Amino acid sequence: MDIFLQQIINGVVLGSIYALVALGYTMVYGILGLINFAHGEVVMVGALVAYTVMTALLPTGLPPVLLALLALLVAAPVCMALAWIIERYAYRPLRHAPKLAPLISAIGVSILLQNLAMMIWGRSYHAFPDILPPLHYDIGGAQITLLQVVTILLAAGTMAALAWLIQRTAMGQAMRATAENPAIAALMGVPVNRIITLTFVIGAALAALAGLMVGANYSVAHYYMGFMLGLKAFTAAVLGGIGNITGAMLGGLLLGLIESLGGGYIEDLTGGFLGSNYQDIFAFLVLISVLVFRPGGLMGERVSERA
């Protein structure tokens, strides 16, 4: 078995999920300059709602793929509504307050959601049912499961659709304009508040999908999962250059690979001193390094702006 190739495959799967979540951070940051620390919790809610829907429908005997689809059809609107509420009541009133205020509000929302989730779903880890038959393919001495293939393709397709929306549609152009200068965008007739809401809601839809993917691939969901996942995805967004859409996709993928390869080799690297359960180290090494050496991230500051 080829460990290197295997870790690449695992890394791409993990990275695709990070990328989906990182997009939510980066889009909101791009438009409001706000780090929406509650975003990880939205992923968590997505995963747990998906879990609930699937286990509730399991006795119906419907094919698992259909269950997953139904789970997403419920989880996505729930997350979107949640994001709408968060933006409307936790952030909008603080739009013109000092930067620290919405940040504290974000952390407050985050804690609130964790506690609500704990009350609803308890403290235990919830195991997801198998969504796809446990098929796998051999490539070059490594294995890729059907679930992994579907995860990668679905994430890639979703991101392509998002890129199309942002780059090619009038609505996407309005989002970019709002991100660049909301006051001028309003002069053009862009309903800025609605665009901001839309940005949160789209990010939440991606979060719901990511939540389902986490549950399906790592078969666990619990009330606290949003914290670490959110932090990692935020790291991915910073790595790519926060505010930059392509950067978030790239940063997510890269972080997934770094973590996966790092986790795969950490035992060899440290002579057995640290095991693969220390793989989280890499995300934070990346975060610190980026912040110290290249705060703009990989894709940051590429466009020259003249006065």
Add this chain to the structure above:
Amino acid sequence: MLEVRDLHLHYGGIQAVKGISFSVGQGELVALIGANGAGKTSTLKALARMLPQATGRVHLNPVDGPAIDLMRLPAHELVTHGVALVPEGRGVFARQTVLENLKLGAFRVQDRHLVQQRLDELLERLPRLKERASQLAGTLSGGEQQMLAIARALMSAPKLLLLDEPSMGLAPIMVDRIFELITAARDSGVSILLVEQNARLALKVSHRAYVLESGRITLTGNSADLLQDDRVKAAYLGETVC
């Protein structure tokens, strides 16, 4: 076309506009001149609803419809009533292409053919922009950006065009180009409120003018007369009066 009564505006404790009244007639080009900090930009921003703290009565009286109370509209609805502002410092979207900037000017126009038609027309008139259509607006020269900002406003086919110092920081040749655009808009019947520090130029192209000093209108009249006025000459035209 535009009726402003007793417009007040303050920033915190600073009173920037102290109860001014003025009007712009249908098809008229009216200049608003004044020194730095007189309150010109503040006035335009208030009219464009970018400063919610402004108070006063601002009405739009289109020939073909009922009067509209601008102070009741959110900023993003103004353009649908035919009001467009070309802001100080141009305000083009640097990270979007020239073409995208222009299209955004017609963001609220539903009819795609109409948008395309206006686009073709403007690009035909402005070859400099046409050549650079797919370039990012941030890479244009200052003059080209100003041209783009005005063209973008024209994409909404405004009835009232508010211009904030379109000549600022431009070489004379570019100023001429920009003013050709403005006078063409004037001649096609667009009502225009022009804020300028270049008073001579503003008075030459406008029908009437107001002089703003520390948030108050101190002088008003026909532009031709103001060009001969000793006070204006001394304060804004840089001429020594014997």
